[in-house]
Amino acid sequence: MAKLLEIRWHGRAGQGAKTAALVLAEAVISTGRHAQAFPEYGPERMGAPMQAFNRISDVSITIHSHVERPKIVIVLDPTLMSVANVKAGVPDDGIYLINTPLSAAEIRKKLKLEDGKAKVYTLDATQISIDTIGRPIPNTPMMGALVAATGLLTLDELIGDTRIKLAKKLRPDIVDKNIEAIRRAYQEVAS
Amino acid sequence: MSIRVAKTGNEAVAEGMRQINPDVVAAYPITPQTEIVQIFSSFVANGKVDTEFVTVESEHSAMSATVGASSAGARAMTATSANGLALMWEIVYIAASMRLPIVMPVVNRALSGPINIHCDHSDTMGARDAGWVQIFSENAQEAYDNLLQAVRIAEDKNVLLPVMVTMDGFIISHAMEVMHLLEDEKVRKWVGEYVPENPLLDVDNPVTVGPLDLYDWNMEHKRQQAEAMIQAKPVILEVAKDYAKLSGREYGLFEEYMLDDAEIAIVVLGSTAGTAKEVVKALRADGVKAGLLKVRVFRPFPAREIAAALGGKKAIAVMDRSDSFNAVSGPVFAEVRSAMYGVENAPKIVDYIYGIGGRDVTMDHIKSVYDDLAKIVKTGQVERALTYLGIRE
Numbered sequence: 001m002a003k004l005l006e007i008r009w010h011g012r013a014g015q016g017a018k019t020a021a022l023v024l025a026e027a028v029i030s031t032g033r034h035a036q037a038f039p040e041y042g043p044e045r046m047g048a049p050m051q052a053f054n055r056i057s058d059v060s061i062t063i064h065s066h067v068e069r070p071k072i073v074i075v076l077d078p079t080l081m082s083v084a085n086v087k088a089g090v091p092d093d094g095i096y097l098i099n100t101p102l103s104a105a106e107i108r109k110k111l112k113l114e115d116g117k118a119k120v121y122t123l124d125a126t127q128i129s130i131d132t133i134g135r136p137i138p139n140t141p142m143m144g145a146l147v148a149a150t151g152l153l154t155l156d157e158l159i160g161d162t163r164i165k166l167a168k169k170l171r172p173d174i175v176d177k178n179i180e181a182i183r184r185a186y187q188e189v190a191s
Numbered sequence: 192m193s194i195r196v197a198k199t200g201n202e203a204v205a206e207g208m209r210q211i212n213p214d215v216v217a218a219y220p221i222t223p224q225t226e227i228v229q230i231f232s233s234f235v236a237n238g239k240v241d242t243e244f245v246t247v248e249s250e251h252s253a254m255s256a257t258v259g260a261s262s263a264g265a266r267a268m269t270a271t272s273a274n275g276l277a278l279m280w281e282i283v284y285i286a287a288s289m290r291l292p293i294v295m296p297v298v299n300r301a302l303s304g305p306i307n308i309h310c311d312h313s314d315t316m317g318a319r320d321a322g323w324v325q326i327f328s329e330n331a332q333e334a335y336d337n338l339l340q341a342v343r344i345a346e347d348k349n350v351l352l353p354v355m356v357t358m359d360g361f362i363i364s365h366a367m368e369v370m371h372l373l374e375d376e377k378v379r380k381w382v383g384e385y386v387p388e389n390p391l392l393d394v395d396n397p398v399t400v401g402p403l404d405l406y407d408w409n410m411e412h413k414r415q416q417a418e419a420m421i422q423a424k425p426v427i428l429e430v431a432k433d434y435a436k437l438s439g440r441e442y443g444l445f446e447e448y449m450l451d452d453a454e455i456a457i458v459v460l461g462s463t464a465g466t467a468k469e470v471v472k473a474l475r476a477d478g479v480k481a482g483l484l485k486v487r488v489f490r491p492f493p494a495r496e497i498a499a500a501l502g503g504k505k506a507i508a509v510m511d512r513s514d515s516f517n518a519v520s521g522p523v524f525a526e527v528r529s530a531m532y533g534v535e536n537a538p539k540i541v542d543y544i545y546g547i548g549g550r551d552v553t554m555d556h557i558k559s560v561y562d563d564l565a566k567i568v569k570t571g572q573v574e575r576a577l578t579y580l581g582i583r584e
Contacts, residue, residue, distance in 0.1 A: 025367045029197040038366035041308070060369070062465030064330070064362050066551045 005152075006067045007054040010084050011076035014046045016139030020076070021052035023143060027153055027161035028054075034061050049084050056152065074146060075099060076125070076138050081110060092117045097149055097189075099125040099138045104191050121149045123189040132181040133174070140178045144185030155186050193371040193438065200363035203331040203370055204270070204296045204356075205230035207338040209240055210378035211294075214265035214385075217245035217256035221275040222308045223360040224298040228270060250275040254282035261291040262400050264390025266342070268293065272360060273300035273314045280318075286353045287322030288416055289401060290388075292345030293353040295323075296338060299461065299512075300360040301548045309549020310360040312460065313513040315489075316522045322416055324354040324423050325490040327460040332370040334358040336440055337487075339373075342382050343430045349422040351388060359462040361549065373438060381437050420491045427488055444493035446485040447500055449475060453482025455564035456501065458527055459510040460486045463545070463552050467510075470557040481561050486523070494530035501531060504538040506564040510580075512546045520577055539567050545580035556581050 007024075011017030018039040025037035039052040053067040069089040075081065078100040086096070096118060098107050104120045107113075113120060123145045125138035133140070140162070147158045159179055166175045198206070205227050208216070216235075218228045235244040243260075247253045253269045260267040271279065276297060286293050301307040302314050315325060324344060328334040334356065341354040358364055373381075389398045404412055424444065431442040446464070449471050450456055459467055464485035474481040484500055486493075501507055509528070511521025519525070524542035531537045543560055546552045560580065567573055 022367050026197040029195075029369050034369050035197070036366055036368045038361075041361055041365070062330075062468045063554065064359070064366070064462035064465045065553045068553060 003058055004061065004063075005056040005072070006070045007056070007072040007074065008067055008070035009052040009054075009074045009076065010080050010086055011050055011052070011139070012046075012080065013044065013048045013050050015076050016137055017050060017052040017076055020074075020139035020143055021054050023162060023165060024054055024146070024152075025056075026165065027158055028056050030161050031153065031157055033058055036061055040066070049080055051084075071095060072097070072146075072150065074142060076142060078102075087111060090118075093119075095119045095121070095150065097121045097123070097142065097146055099123060099142055101127065119149070119191060121145065121189050121191045123185055125185060128181050128184050128188070132184065133177045141181040141185035144182035145189035148186045148189045149191070155183070158182060193373050195369065195371055197367050198331055198370050198372075199226070199365055199367050200331040200334050200358045201226035201298070201365065202230060203335040203372075204338055204358070205234070206372055207335045207378075208268060208296075209234045210373070210375050211266075211268070211339065211342055211382055212240045212379065213242055213268045213294075215243045215245065215257070215260035215267040216269060217247050217253045217260065217267070218269045219247055219250050219253045219271070219275060221250070221272045223300055223364045224270050224272040224275065224296070226364070227296060227298070250278040251282060254279035254286065257293050257295075258282055258286050258289065258291060261286070261293050262289065262390075263392045264387035266346075266385040267291075268295065270296040270298070272298045273302050276314045276318060277302060283318055283321045283323065285401070288412075290351040290416070290419065291353055292351055294338065294341045294345055295353065295355050296334070297355050297357045298360045298364045299357050307548040308360070310362050310462075311512045311547050311549065312357075315355060315357050316513040318355070319490060319522060322352065322420070323490060324350070324352050324420070324427070324488070326354065326356050326488055327486060328356065328358045328363070329462055329464045329485065330363055330370075331358070331366075331368055332440070333487075334363065335370060335372070336434065336438065336442065339378060339382060340427075340430050340434050340442070343433075344423065344427055346385055347426045347430070348388070350419055350426050352419050352423060357461070362462045371438075377437060381434075424488075424491045424493065427491075442487060444488045444496055445500070446487060448483040448485065450482035450484055450500060452480060454480040454505045455507070455561060455568060456482040456484055456504055457508045457510055457557070457560055457564075458484045458486060458497075458501075458523065460489065460523065461512065463510060463512070463557070466552065466554060467557045470554050470561065473554075474558075474561055479561065479565065489523075492526050492530075494526070497527060498530045498534050501527075501538060502534045503536050506539045506541070506567040507531075508560045508564055509540065509542050510560070511542060511544045514544050514547070524577075539573050541567070541573060541575065542577045543580045544577065550581065552580065
């Protein structure tokens with residue numbers, strides 16, 4: 001149990017939180033570890049707040065309930081900070097990774113996490129995705145930031161697996177742009 | 192030996208259907224089953240299977256077309272959920288009484304109303320007396336493994352009954368996890384060529400299918416149908432044994448988890464069994480003699496075997512993910528308690544209805560069930576025979 005890592009993604013429907021959770025699980029599984037990815041399905045309308053979840057472990061995972069106490073929280077849309085309770089169930093030493101132009105210190109203040117036990121990372125993933133991919137789809141750069149912040153995967157593992165996955169759906173030049181977004185995010189994420 | 196992949200339950204079942212390569216699939220989409228049909232139709236379009244894929248206008252037609260194809264001599268499949276199964280109802284019973292070895296994945300979803308797309312077992316529990324073999328799955332791996340075994344069970348000459356293979360809607364159907372696929376060739380060889388018993392298309396040996404059968408012989412025919420379900424039990428075990436040789440994964444009529452020396456245990460079906468196993472592990476670490484019995488085969492119901500496994504325990508909780516609205520209990524409880532009647536040293540036995548309409552069932556919920564059982568053992572008193580787990584009242 002101690003080795004079970006749980007992650008909660010906050011996004012708005014259409015932003016790719018579910019896809020990001022699936023991509024992460026697949027990449028982790030390809031390294032020989034165990035993982036689950038599952039979204040919360042509510043009313044399906046574009047822009048509605050939604051959550052997706054991951055469990056990661058070295059041994060097989062049999063739990064099939066919702067994630068209630070995630071160690072890691074990832075927020076894909078900064079406007080969700082005032083809508084969703086992103087701190088719900090997170091331990092004091094939890095890890096927050098927020099897509100925002102604000103600094104980690106500013107987010108720490110907003111979330112009342114000034115005692116310093118929690119780790120807070122920020123990244124302007126929306127801007128990076130506009131610069132590289134040409135569209136505001138923050139999930140891909142957030143994957144790069146997650147890997148940089150947590151070491152769950154190496155950058156090469158993430159890029160290798162993402163390349164295979166995206167190549168099935170996208171043109172080679174679009175795949176390259178997504179990879180560039182991951183690399184930039186990996187560099188730019190700050191605590 | 193096998194291929195380690197990351198798949199959702201729906202993807203796993205669609206892959207299994209591709210490997211089985213049925214002659215005919217007639218299906219209609221319904222959440223949360225839709226992906227199975229959608230992915231399988233892409234296999235058809237891309238020439239990965241030889242299947243005749245019939246896009247019908249409703250589930251009633253899906254089951255009717257599947258019955259027609261199976262009667263003609265085809266290996267025929269369909270898949271559905273909840274209200275789709277309800278709309279098939281009339282033909283579901285006919286498929287069983289015609290002894291057609293149809294295999295149907297059912298992605299468990301609450302039957303309306305109120306309308307709800309999430310998991311409970313009201314759909315397949317409603318069909319429990321339809322004459323189909325019913326096999327429940329805990330996760331994507333089991334859904335895949337059970338699907339492959341279902342073909343051999345259904346087509347066995349001593350059985351010739353349709354088989355439903357279930358998995359929990361969204362919780363399993365839409366969740367990605369690690370599973371192992373077998374190689375295509377191995378599966379095709381193991382499942383084998385289907386040789387139908389009395390196909391309509393065998394024009395040299397004409398048969399009548401579905402004739403009127405009144406009080407002169409109907410009862411004998413229904414008795415034969417009942418006999419087929421009795422015969423299914425040993426066949427399910429033989430097929431499981433042979434499947435273990437192929438896959439390395441062993442299955443029985445039910446799974447016993449830390450049950451041997453357990454004093455308190457829960458009986459559960461589907462994905463919640465996995466969550467409960469973690470609770471059992473934690474309780475065992477604290478010295479509590481907790482165990483679990485996961486029912487895999489609900490039809491035929493392994494009454495004698497379950498009674499043997501639970502006899503001598505002190506207290507048992509049955510977990511029902513549907514309600515019978517009989518003012519007594521859920522359907523699994525009724526079966527289990529009936530199985531325990533007359534057993535020496537029978538345990539105290541209580542029912543928990545849980546997870547209705549997709550209500551999440553957490554480890555804390557399950558822990559509270561074991562706590563209740565411990566209290567029953569301590570006091571010797573059953574305060575509540577039926578509890579709606581986590582209900583707000």
